[in-house]
Amino acid sequence: MESPSTEAPLDPSTLPTWRSSMVAAGLGVLLFAFLIWQVVVRGPFIAWDWQFHYYVDAHHPIGWEKVFLDIVASVTGERMFTIPMVGGTALYVAWKQGGPGSLWKIGTRRPVLAVLAGLATIASIGYGTKFGLGRTGPHHNMDVLHAGGQAFPSGHAANTFFTGFFILCLLFAHGGLRPNVTTLRKLIPVVGVIVAVAGALMSWLDYHWLSDIPGGWLLGFIACMVALSVLRAPRRERERAPAS
Numbered sequence: 001m002e003s004p005s006t007e008a009p010l011d012p013s014t015l016p017t018w019r020s021s022m023v024a025a026g027l028g029v030l031l032f033a034f035l036i037w038q039v040v041v042r043g044p045f046i047a048w049d050w051q052f053h054y055y056v057d058a059h060h061p062i063g064w065e066k067v068f069l070d071i072v073a074s075v076t077g078e079r080m081f082t083i084p085m086v087g088g089t090a091l092y093v094a095w096k097q098g099g100p101g102s103l104w105k106i107g108t109r110r111p112v113l114a115v116l117a118g119l120a121t122i123a124s125i126g127y128g129t130k131f132g133l134g135r136t137g138p139h140h141n142m143d144v145l146h147a148g149g150q151a152f153p154s155g156h157a158a159n160t161f162f163t164g165f166f167i168l169c170l171l172f173a174h175g176g177l178r179p180n181v182t183t184l185r186k187l188i189p190v191v192g193v194i195v196a197v198a199g200a201l202m203s204w205l206d207y208h209w210l211s212d213i214p215g216g217w218l219l220g221f222i223a224c225m226v227a228l229s230v231l232r233a234p235r236r237e238r239e240r241a242p243a244s
Contacts, residue, residue: 016174018232025225032125032153032218039133039152039211040145049209053138056204069201076198077156082163083119089167090115093177110231111170118166118227122158126219129153138206153215154208160198161220164191166227175232195220 038045061069075081090111097111129152136142136149168191170176172184199213208216 016228016232018229018234021225021228021232025222025229028218028222028225029125032129032215032222035211035215035218036129036133036152039135039215046143046209046211049138049143049211052203052210053206056206057138060206061204066205069205073156073198073201073205073207076194077160077202079155079159082159086115086118086163086167086170087112089170093170096177110175110233114170114227114231115166117230118162118223121223121226122155122162122219125222126153126155126158126216129219130155135209135212138209143209151209152212153219154199154202154212155216156202156208157195157199157213157216158219158223160195161217162223162227164195165220166224167191169224169228169231173228175228 035045037043060066093111094109130150133152134146134149135151136144136147137151140149165188168184168187172178172180172187195217199217202208203210203213
């Protein structure tokens with residue numbers, strides 16, 4: 001005999017909507033603009049960059065340790081790894097939600113469209129900021145703007161944040177495959193640790209200034225909120241209609 005579920009029934013009136021995700025994305029954009037301003041005016045946000053650079057430069061890993069850390073940093077943040085992870089999850093969720101041939105149906109393409117919206121957000125805002133600021137990285141031993149650099153924000157940090165947390169959303173958040181608040185809350189700290197470690201590695205290996213990392217995390221958060229808005233957007237009648 002199956003034990004009764006301990007998960008309380010969800011009250012539709014308390015569930016997050018696409019509007020709440022868009023509001024969160026908008027607030028994230030405002031904060032991101034503030035961080036850009038801090039980089040431009042050399043504000044307190046970047047005050048620890050040089051001190052941290054001097055420290056890691058004196059304790060830089062070498063040999064097999066560096067090779068291993070480079071591999072970890074690449075797997076957790078390089079697009080050649082993160083896009084297949086989040087894209088594959090979206091395809092799986094779309095297939096499970098709609099059955100065979102579901103990817104050709106408008107309603108069940110939402111997970112894939114949501115991932116594309118998130119990736120487009122990272123690319124447009126991220127590269128626009130990178131090329132607009134042109135900030136050099138710490139390995140150049142100079143912090144200069146409009147010098148052809150691409151340091152701020154960290155694309156690796158943005159990719160890791162978006163990939164880890166949006167996979168959780170696709171699987172367990174409202175609008176995902178199997179919404180489960182308890183499971184979601186248990187896994188958020190796990191993904192948070194992975195995101196933190198991956199971001200720390202990019203600074204520890206001297207590929208990014210310390211301030212580039214939270215900038216990347218914030219960009220990943222904005223992308224997550226945009227993707228969630230697409231995932232939770234109101235469905236049109238032809239999306240709701242059952243297959244004939």
